Amino acid sequence: MASNASSASSSLRGLARYALVAAFVVVFAIFSAIAPAFLSGANLLSVLVNNFALLAIVAIAMTFAVAAGGIDLSVGTAIDFASFAFVSLVLAGQPIPLAILGGLAGGTLVGVFNALLISGIGISPFLATLGTLFVGRSAQQLLTNGGNPVYLPPSGVPEAFRFLGHGTLAGIPVPLVLAFAVILGTYLILSHTRFGRVVLATGIQASVVRYSGIALSRYTALTYVLVSAIAAIVGLIVTSTVTVYIPSSGNAFLLNAIGATFIGTTLDPHGRPNIPGTVLGVLLLSIVANGLLLSGLNFYWQQVATGLLIFFVLAIGFANRKAASRA
């Protein structure tokens, strides 16, 4: 669809790409003007640590699934399972490094289940991960006597446990370091490895990948395992920050992660999911959440305003892309 694009349509596509950047600049300028505290260094850092880092990691995971032509509705389940395994191992007195590995494994298990359903049986990713979401919710309720949070006693929490959520590396908060590592790592994987190229090609035209003699199902399986493994990192950070595991709490990230990923697609000339776009999408959502909070707008109106902003960015992005493909 890109090959026969005329110069007129590519300039229109250029416009579509500016929608996200323009929205970002405008929102940033508005908040700087109406809420003086917004532009302070301390506030911007808190935006990055509290709003940006966690959502960025989940949204990057989601971007992988969407780039491969699918979607993963069970990222929240992976977060929860990681959190549950982490907390349980710490409560059982295991050393922190082992508990971290166990947590990652717990989250990745969700991805293995998805991979079996999607690659093994061939269920569409939406339905497979929707099923996983439900089964996962029920499993967590069974594991926790009907959905009771699992607290870590404040006295018994080792200092190392708090490192992921509260620690710093070279003066930079650990969640932010992890987010940047994930962003950089996934960017390199998608753009510089064979695996990344196959994932992107699968999202554009899966049949071509299959006809090229590539073992598509193996790559798809790996994609969904990777998505859960990345999401599991968030489970560890959240648990380390709040020292409690709350069943099915990870789903709170789901809709924003999908939103950020698809807002990010407007940045790409061909409307494909991409890491920089997703990061910009997450940044936009983060500063909107923070700016609305500082502006003192009624909490409930904040949700309306955020929803409207996402809606209009998507509308402009898609309308421009449609105009471009018609030209």
Next chain:
Amino acid sequence: MSVDAAHLSTALSAPVRHETGATKTATGAFGRRLAVLALRQGSMAVFIGVLVYFSIAAPYFFTVGNIGNVLGQSAIAGVLAIGLTIVIIAGGSNVVTGGIDLSLAANMGLSAAVYASLLQAGQGDAVAIIGALGTGLVIGAINAAAITLAGIVPLLATLAVMNVVAGLELVLTQNTVVPASSDFLSAVSASGPFGIPVLAYVLLGFAALVAALVQYTPLGLRLYAVGEFPEAARAAGLRVKLFISGAFLASGLCGGFAGILSVSYLSGSTTGAGDMLLPVVVTALLGTVFSRRLVPTIGGTLLATLFVSSLINGFQLLNISSTLVSGVQGLLILLVVSATTLLQRKGNQ
């Protein structure tokens, strides 16, 4: 329940596995037909098997009063699932690019809040009904415009609308319960003839009406054509976008209608309507196995709604933890789509 799940899995997978081994010749086509038959009959058999099991294990289950309760408790989810089914029929079964309406549950919440708030403001039931249905219709119109005019894929358009609508509900109610009572609301939530709740009759009547429209009129046939073969439908002169817009308007209206039922059932608007979304999506998708050609139908969706409600009800009567319900729903959807996927994969080869 595990017995029934195991029964379902063997009922579904045995013929499918046999079929996978078959060649891609006439035998394959025959095997496929056999498997479709097994899947359809299998799901009905499981439904009936579950009903029989509950009736034996909990004698109260199979009484007119309890069946009426199950129907009445299904009304709100059923109306929403029927609305979603219309969208899935018109949009095609690809859930990402095709028909899906994630704003339905939030729509119900806002419509219910509008209804309750209008009553609180001293308006009559007539005004409140118009307000609730109008709210649903406006939400449907915004979805339709975003999808057909701006070209946003339904999954995202309705996701964004869902966020806005859920926010508006919070603004309107300040996240509190708005109580509402009127003669009309009491009449709807009361018991009707034979001691069966009026809501049960409402659900059956509504389903019959929509089923008549969708399954037995040229309009409905065109709706299926638009969803399954948009290119062919366009070539045949159907205005595809008009049909898709209509489907989202209808779905919005269902959201408003469900809002009214929910105000009546709960004597007011409540928070947390969004929790209904995923169960409703699962129900609508589950409905396809209760149809003859494994396509979304109104009747199939109604059966799926009743199936899920019977499960919840039976679990309550047997004192089984209700937390298992979402797990069973998840397993059901996975079993069902596994079986249909294996069938379709075979059919496409």
